[in-house]
Amino acid sequence: MDKAVTAGHRKFPLGCEISGLVLVCRYLLQPKGNGNKSSKPDDLGSLRLNVTYTEDNVLPSVCYTPLRTLLLKFPEVKPISASAAHILGDICRERYEAVLPVVRLLLHHNRLVPFVSAIAELELTQTQEANTIFRGNSLATRCIDDMMKIVGRSYLTVTLKPVLDEICESNKSCEIDPVKLKEGDNVEVNKENLQQYVQKVFSSITQSSVSCPPLMCDVFRSLRQMASKRFPNDPHVQYSAVSSFVFLRFFAVAVLSPHTFQLRPHHPEPEISRTLTLISKTIQTLGSWGSLSKNKLSSFKESYMYEFFKSFQEDKCIEEVKKFLDEISSNVNKESSGVEDSVVLKEGEVHKRAQGRKRIGKKNFKKRWLRVTNRELSYHKHRGKEALCVIPVKNILAVEKLEENAFTRKNMFQVIHGEKPLYIQASHCVEASEWIEVLSQVSRCNPGRLSTFHPSAYLSGSWLCCKGIGENLPGCRPCSTTMLVNIQLDIDCDREIEKIFSLFSSNYSKLQKMEDACASIAVYQGPQKEQEDYSLFTIQDPKETFRTIQDIRKVLADLQDQHVAISSSIAAHYGSLDNPIVGKTS
Structure with missing residues (x-):
């Protein structure tokens, strides 16, 4: 058997392939020197093992x-x-x-959202007080916890890993409990260090809505709607239904134990662990501020935490939390909710195909100025001119690449909305990818998003991609977001x-x-x-x-x-x- 030896460890290939058949051989592990007890302690190295043993006798698929x-x-x-x-x-x-x-x-099988919605609704019927919503270890909370850990792993990496790396590597003293202060520590300096760390983590979270996975947004939107229906007289419950998961059960837990979410390679040192504990407790409270009534500082058990929280601007934090929760869970149009005015996300020149034309030719495409904001997608004859057409972002159902054979043109993509698809050609492939990314992100939480699409055009009574007849025929290819989820999860x-x-x-x-x-x-x-x-x-x-x-x-x-x-x-x-x-x- 071939063996590869590197510094500190030895690698053995345990399987070999013969004539297309994989033969797995198992060897009995023996102690160093075949159990020779004469080895000195100094001769022994240290070993860290992460062992997982699973025994599943999986039958052919048809059996299940x-x-x-x-x-x-x-x-x-x-x-x-x-x-x-x-x-x-x-x-x-x-x-x-x-x-x-x-x-x-x-x-x-893309069935999780309706199942979670059904069991969450059942739990809500048994919940008597709004302030205890989704606080227990129920089937609904366990399902949502597992969903967030699976689907939200990359979301945590993008949102928290940079700031957690900084906290763990800089290792500034942040102890604010007078009983636990070390000799020579300055509590005011520590408080300032902790406040800076908390603010960085809090800002990373509240500014991360664009990265929140669509599936999580779908679940949060459903929870919010059901909670408001169950407790119509409580204006805060729509926020607490979401914050109880995204802050208390997701971000706060990841901050407390970053190694369990692959955000850090190892369990943090005791001093760093204490800092992360204080940050996690603070994030939990800041996250609940937007869903509770005011005058909450008196509920803190520790006096030092009470004093620490007085340094935060409560009204500003509440506004940021509610804005974040609205962005990841609300169906309300941002223009009417007063969250923010229209913000330009991208604009530039493109070629747009004239709607309703059946012939394929250069005259079908016109140069237009495309502009997308957080509220709408519009195209104009020239920059600064009145819009020729406006598509509300909330109406976008999918944004996908278009096959070159559709119009014999490269770098094309389509925006699928309530009417006929909008076919657009970018100047180059990078520009096309940027348009697809920004349009997909801004419409990622829209209800009714499509799971399939046609990668080509509908011409002469049929789709060029699948030859299907009927313009309203369901798509023949999974949308990129659905396909991406299945690839990332790699579920057997x-x-x-x-x-x-x-x-x-x-x-x-x-x-x-x-x-x-x-x-x-x-x-x-x-x-x-x-x-x-x-x-x-x-x-x-x-x-x-x-x-x-x-x-x-x-x-x-x-x-x-x-x-x-x-x-x-x-x-x-x-x-x-x-x-x-x-x-x-x-």
């Missing part, structure tokens, strides 16, 4: 079709608590990681469903208890056993829930039979997990 179908049919199941996905969350309530495979599966659905099968199997006794509870409630019109037997389950419709559990049990039994059949046909070969190779690797 019934369970996949059962999990994805939740929109047809009423109420949502009777769906298979919700039942899994109920019986695995004490296992936080149990929600992750469901979230990943729904993300891959069969593996995720296998994990879900394992979770159902390991919690089968709870599934049976839930089935018994449904039968008892349906037959006797109420629980006949001790109340604790039912308290962990959400059973709104016992008959519908009972039917779903019956379907789950049948699917689990079939999958178990297939596992047994396949396992019995596989013999443990030399070099496998069950029969590892023993001996020196050299």
Whole structure:
């Protein structure tokens, strides 16, 4: 076996490829010197291990079709608590990681937003006070937490990593607790250092709305609408419904433990960790300022934190928080909300195709001045002239590249809105990419965005790309944002469903208890056993829930039979997990 030796460690290729077949060999790891205890402590180096062991016997994809179908049919199941996905969350309530495979599966199939909206609405019906909204460890909060960790990883990197690197590398003293001050520390200097760090983190967050992933915006918008509907007399709840996630459960947690989000390579040193703790606590409070009433400083438990927060301009922070939350969750037109006036994001000369023309030729394209603001896209005959056409940003459904064969022109893109697509040619490829980026960013939170598009034009009664007939025919290619999400996540659905099968199997006794509870409630019109037997389950419709559990049990039994059949046909070969190779690797 070939081996590559570098300073401090040795790398062994554990697999080899023969005739297209990948053979995986496993070797028994032995101590240094085959366990020779005569080695001196000074001769031993230090070793840091990050070990993850996962054993999933994944079946062929077709085997998981019934369970996949059962999990994805939740929109047809009423109420949502009777769906298979919700039942899994109920019986695995004490296992936080149990929600992750469901979230990943729904993300891959673009079904997460409706599921989260449904379970969040169910939780809201059980929430009695607005100030306790989404504060518990419920199925909805766990799903949204996992979604943010998966989808928002690059968002955190762009927003927080530069400032966290600066904080960790400069390592200025920021302790403001008089009890924890070191000898020679100046509390006023420390307070100033901490305030500078907090302001940098806070500004990075509140100015990051343009980088917030569209999927997160969709979830936040849904939460905001449902919270306002549930508590119509509370003007702050629309903000607290969003800030409870984006500030408390996302940014504040990432600041507190940056290494767990791959923002830093290692766990920070104790002094830096203390600084990050103070920053995280401050960010949580600043993030909640925009969603709570005034005179909140009296609620601080620590007197030193009370004094520290007095140095912040509360009204200014509230305005910045609300502006940020509006940008990532609101459907309200920015012009009418008074957030800010129209801001020019990009403008320049382009060639625009005349709308409604069927012929392809040079005369179809006219040189125009294109201008995009945070509110509208417009084109003009010349710069400074009155707009020939204005497209509100909120009406943009997709911005995509156009194939060259559409009009035999390079560097073209299309803006898809309520009417016919607007076809535009930029002067060069860099200019085209810049237009696509700025238009995609400014319209990223629009409701009703398209998931598919046609990369070519509709001419002579059919689409050039797919030959489909009908101008309103759905697109033949996934939009770049949807495709990008699937590529970045790289989700193996069969593996995720296998994990879900394992979770159902390991919690089968709870599934049976839930089935018994449904039968008892349906037959006797109420629980006949001790109340604790039912308290962990959400059973709104016992008959519908009972039917779903019956379907789950049948699917689990079939999958178990297939596992047994396949396992019995596989013999443990030399070099496998069950029969590892023993001996020196050299």
